[in-house]
Ligand SMILES: Nc1ncnc2c1ncn2[C@@H]1O[C@H](COP(=O)(O)OP(=O)(O)O)[C@@H](O)[C@H]1O
């Protein structure tokens with residue numbers, strides 16, 4: 171059973187049609203790598219999945235339940251969007267950590283705010299806070315940054331900041347965690363520390379969609395690759411097969427422009 | 431008049447100067463935020479109105495605005511502010527109020543532009559990071575954006591505040607007996623020039639204090655980079 175499925179997602183900005191009917195589905199525990207040249211609509215797709223953009227048409231299903239339908243013109247209110255959004259996480263290319271908070275505070279800020287909305291918050295406040303903080307600590311040690319818990323983002327390297335951003339997204343237990351070129355803003359010598367974290371998450375069967383230009387990573391780690399071009403999915407399947415033996419001419423042309 | 435008398439005289443004026451300064455700051459800092467939200471509103475008429483007011487106020491001299499606020503009700507509506515019943519015949523209070531009104535309006539507009547610049551300089555990524563973490567718009571503004579904006583606008587606000595201290599001397603032109611008024615009065619009645627410089631020293635010391643306070647605040651926020 172697919173944990174997540176999108177059908178016919180289209181999105182235009184003004185006159186430019188950026189997504190021209192995306193169909194795509196994934197299983198629980200799967201790591202999907204989205205590849206494609208710059209401008210093909212990968213970021214826009216992730217933004218639609220995370221409810222940062224509203225698709226013009228199409229549907230999304232989570233666990234076979236309708237999550238979004240563009241035909242439904244009723245405007246969702248903020249709380250409805252927030253609760254839908256929380257099924258997903260998004261790690262940005264530029265990390266976007268909150269500069270005025272320590273690493274640990276970055277992880278705890280949003281779960282603590284969300285906890286306040288729980289009906290049992292008042293009666294069980296201590297426990298709830300304790301659980302959040304323990305979870306944050308665990309995740310920091312998982313990304314190898316326990317020692318930086320009290321540091322401010324500006325004192326960290328790009329690779330460290332991105333690992334914090336990953337931990338911050340994980341604290342909220344999203345069903346699907348999305349990454350938009352998580353290593354593109356990093357110096358080459360720092361990409362591996364982030365890719366290693368992604369590898370360990372894949373090994374733990376965290377459900378992930380990773381937009382990446384790291385072809386060897388896609389080949390070795392992803393369960394499936396999706397190649398996008400000009401707003402459509404051109405080819406998808408086993409990354410090892412796809413990347414060594416592409417079926418479509420467009421994928422072949424794309425692979426010629428990148429180094430494997 | 432001796433040194434002590436002159437000092438007391440100037441201090442009396444400084445009381446009014448300080449009151450005008452403090453009330454202007456206290457009122458225009460929050461009012462500026464309203465103008466700022468107006469100027470950034472998605473409701474076009476409100477945005478248009480707000481931006482027009484800011485544009486006109488910033489484009490014309492404060493002195494002209496003082497004259498308009500203080501004298502126009504009398505000329506145009508035959509209702510000089512000195513005759514308004516709320517002032518109970520207290521002419522000086524009426525002039526002070528008129529001057530305060532003009533100062534607050536003027537400084538609100540300057541502050542609103544500083545706020546707007548500060549808010550617009552925060553990257554969209556900060557809002558989006560908050561959104562994907564399930565935060566509400568309010569939470570994002572107050573927990574994520576605000577402190578970063580404050581850090582960025584501290585220096586321009588500090589500049590504007592120092593300018594305000596000096597601008598209060600303009601109130602003299604609409605019969606507000608602030609410090610410079612007294613210094614000038616001593617010049618004409620006693621033919622003494624040095625009290626003018628003495629008054630200048632008051633402004634200088636006061637501004638030094640303000641600059642020091644703002645520097646302290648900036649240091650306090652220097653623990654992060656935004
Ligand atoms: N907010 C927007 N307004 C207008 N055009 C946009 C916007 N966002 C993306 N685009 C355009 O959509 C196209 C695809 O962008 P994007 O999704 O970022 O592609 P990718 O991530 O694959 O490089 C680009 O041509 C870009 O200029």
Ligand SMILES: [Mg+2]
Nearest residue numbers: 212213214350
């Ligand atoms: Mg992109």
